[in-house]
Amino acid sequence: MTTVKTESLRLQFDRSASVRSIIKQFYIFVVLALIVLAFSVLKLDQGGMFERGHFLSPDSIINLLRSAVPILTLSGAFTLLMISGHIDLSVGSAMSLSAVVYAWMVLNGYSFLPAFVITLIMGCGLGFLNGYLVTKLRITPVIATLVTLSLFKGLALLIVPDGLSAIKGSADKVMPDWINYYARREVFLGLPWAFWVAVFVIVLLTILQRRTVLGKYAAAIGGNRLAAELSGINAVKMVWLLYIIVGFFAALAGLARASYMSLGDPLSGDNMELDCIIAVLLGGTAFSGGEGSVSKTVVGALIIICVTIGLMTVIPAYWQTVAKGTVLITAVVLNHLLVQDKVKA
């Protein structure tokens, strides 16, 4: 009787699991489509959907994609880290710090390549610190990265001279024009280098997640750390590396932001970690790790950008926070429903 019962339970479970997994695979594209649709049908009386002034007009799409550069650059690495079961709440501040440092270097005569490279190396350093606190000192990731959030933010604020709100050009010292070539100057299809780099980064991280040991081991560590370690995986080294990678891309994102705004704003990365979390949750990554997908996170990131930018045209600025909070809570609920622990038959 036990055998029959277990088998029939398992069959029931399998059937519902496959329906659920189909929903899980595709719902995010549906959501994105719905959101785009929703914004596109606004103001239809003022002309066609694809014409100037509308959501799907070329100008609007370009603006959207340019705004999406930082989160697209960062969310892939963030996803990998989450897959391993760890979080980094300091990415926003790391981004701000990188923006400030980059802008400072450009303002003070460094040319593009050195400034670029140094910023990225610094990003690795920030990630190195996070990794050290979490894996070696074994401070729980939330606390460790909340504290580094404050540290990085503080450093960014300190670099900006008193009295100024950001590292920017002035009458005495002009910010070189070329600073915004990276994030503004149109290179291909009306979009800047920063965007295409972000696309490359996404492709790279998707490949990393799906086809390299890094992605596989991240999932193993997040799924069953003991089993991973018994199989010979050095979890400490892996997780540390993942934090460094996140730091690297946070720096790249900050650099893009500085380039876009032609200045280094120590608050420019604020709340980026929240955006990343929303993107990751929408993309179906389990908070406890083990599974997740860079490509789906990217769709989640696009959803956030569409919502943020789209709402900007519809609601006053002071509704933004509530809107974002609602999106986060919705993402939490959706994620919870999709990634529930399966009942063991």
Add this chain to the structure above:
Amino acid sequence: MEAKEIKQLRKPFMTGKISDESFITLFMIGILLIVFAIASAVVPNFFTAQNMLNLVTNNWFVIILGIGVTFVLITGNYDMSVGGNIALTGVLSVYFCQGVNVSQNTLANGLGLPYPVAIGLALLCSMGVGAVNAFFIAKLKVPSIIVTLGTMMLARGAAQVITQGAQRNTSLPDAFGVLGSLGIPGTSIRIAVLIMITLIIVAYIFEKKTVFARRIYLIGANPEAARLSGINVAKYLTALYILSGLLAGITGILLASEFKAGVSSRAMGYEFDALVIALLGGVSITGGFGSVLGMFVGAIILSVVTSAATGMLLSPDWQFTLKAIVTFIAILSQRFALDKRKS
């Protein structure tokens, strides 16, 4: 068992060992004294009576928040929504009692309720935020860090909507500013500080002596064993989050009264500060360990550090870095001290 027999048994059993929590609190008091001494040596005019008083009273709002946050941390959870809750409650306390249809400007019109009713309703809302947190965390078992970041945004966002991104500060009844300005005559001690002190004392007694508090520690120490020992974990978590919301609400009302305005940007970063002082005070995020008294000591340490920085003419931007460094030092030194004690 005879009282005499028990007394005889007692002697060898009470070999003067204080609890780990008390040890850490004493340890942090030691750290406080060291930091204070350094600050007094380095910063001009630090070692004055007024300054020392200020150290305790300037941070009253973070300490009140810290009470709720400490208890939540002891169960192994976070509450990052308190800052947003303060803003919301402050704004609501204004909105509820602003005059009805008094002006063209929507920001000057409110619901016209009497002040006591207004603050009562506002407090209910602050507890409501806590209830929402509890629902997701205790019922749906969603990680508390994420949920409370979400409710933080919802609360602050609601405050921003009600104030259209700015603040509400007009057409207020006379009663509004009273709470914020009452105080002990002849001193700078205001009623908010007295409330803070009362709450700390109550919280400490609560923590040390009540069954309720004891169960919080049990939940944090081993949630599974707590459940098997008959503790309804969901019920206690709900109560704690609502308490945390209530404390945030009280703080919001007091702040709004002090500044006679409901500002949507009030209390930015307070949730982080509350977390910091709890960590400085020895609360362990792994659960089951910590004390509000320690948190209070942590708050004073933070006060000393930040006011010393101000005294040394460092810009306020230094706060973030300082807080981070101080927190790291505290976490690591506490770990070191406890390890040494146990070996």
Add this chain to the structure above:
Amino acid sequence: MKPTENVLEIKDLVKDFPGVRAVNNVSFDIKRNTIHCLVGENGAGKSTLIKILTGAYARTSGQILLNGEEYNPHSTRDAKQKGISTLFQELNVVDQLTVEENLTLGMEDTTFGFLRHTDKINQMVSVMNDIEPSIKPKQLVSSLSVAKKQIVEIAKAVAAESNIIIMDEPTAAISESEIARLFTIIKSLRDNNVTVIYISHRLDEIFELGDYVTVMRDGKHIETKPVAEIQDRSELIRMMIGKTVFEQYTPREDDCPDTILQVKNLSNHRLNDISFDIHAGEIAGFYGLVGAGKTELARAIYGVDTYEGEILFKGEKLKPSPDKAIAAGIALVPEERRSQGLFTILTIRGNVPVMNMGKISRNGFINDATERNVTLEYVDKLKIATNSIEKEAGKLSGGNQQKVVLSKCLFADADLLMLDEPTRGIDVGAKSEIYSLIRKLSREGKTIIIFSSELPEVMNICDSIYLLYDGSLKATLRNSCDCDSEQILHIVTGGE
């Protein structure tokens, strides 16, 4: 060099824990390419021996030769590298990865980190295929049944070129048809240059599968014999329990007429339609081996797990939740001391009063003096060995920890006290103290249910004995001096 006849030689192995000698001068050999079964009751020392072999524990003294050479692993990974893989009851697979990914975990072929699909993968997959063709390499492990997950683990061990695979109670959680399949696999492993060490309580399996069997009892090696030379179950059983004279069980004088607990048709994921009545004032024992369903039954009665069926306590329907059970008068001493019963970071004083705070407090305020006195009382009553009630509970020895948990539950003033494996991992002295305590409580009118996998324990003190096997209640008997322990063991190992 010709491979040695014995793949493992164990000589005078000793393992001591504080107060307990878990492995007592054990010596025997394991022949290469055989299925070598290891049997013995709980506490016989099997798990400790295995943990030493797999590097989880360090031995106290003695020698182990692997393929003729000194073997002294300092970690599980070390043991694995030397060719010993273990399948524990907690599955060590990553659910979120595919079968193929699990097989190759830690052994991938890569170019600059990129996973390459090489012959190695094909080889592993074909190993998997030979063993169990119905498992597809691209399936997610989470979609597999427990039995198939085990098979994946076996395939992984084979693919890692382990020449010894240890299996600890592998059939505890799988169905009969799956067991048959597993046995075919194990036999073919043996035929393909792998030695299998197989631990199980199910004696039929020993006869079906084993080439050799080693019996352990009380930490000592009793005998190692070819299975073919064992005549029947009874002989094996006799080796397992020896000539242990059970402490004289004294039958009750009074008859315990009133029913205090009625369980009707209790079923859940692990239990099948269990019904019984327990009488007020008696000591009842549920006896069965690993996987029989004892803990699941205790948890169901206590309200921790869900179930179908009905439970009546003192005539009223029992609501399924621990706080309601405690309020009604039931207390449970859980199976896992450290993770379920004790608050290890709190002190003894912080642990003892937990289930009945009302008695040490008034209006919600704890009376420190009462709390201390109560704790001192129990420390004295149960002879907990400590010089301070402020000692961290996690620092006590196993026996003393269990006494703290017992104190906790006793303080709950329950009418029905349930104890799940009350003396597991506890030294003889503490054991007999706990038994006296149980008898005393019974004399005071408490009803006690013990869930145990140690037969002497059950025979010692229980008035009625309930036998569990594979989630079903197989038999009930009144204890008396001439109970046939062989017959009992026969039933709990699957016999009819």
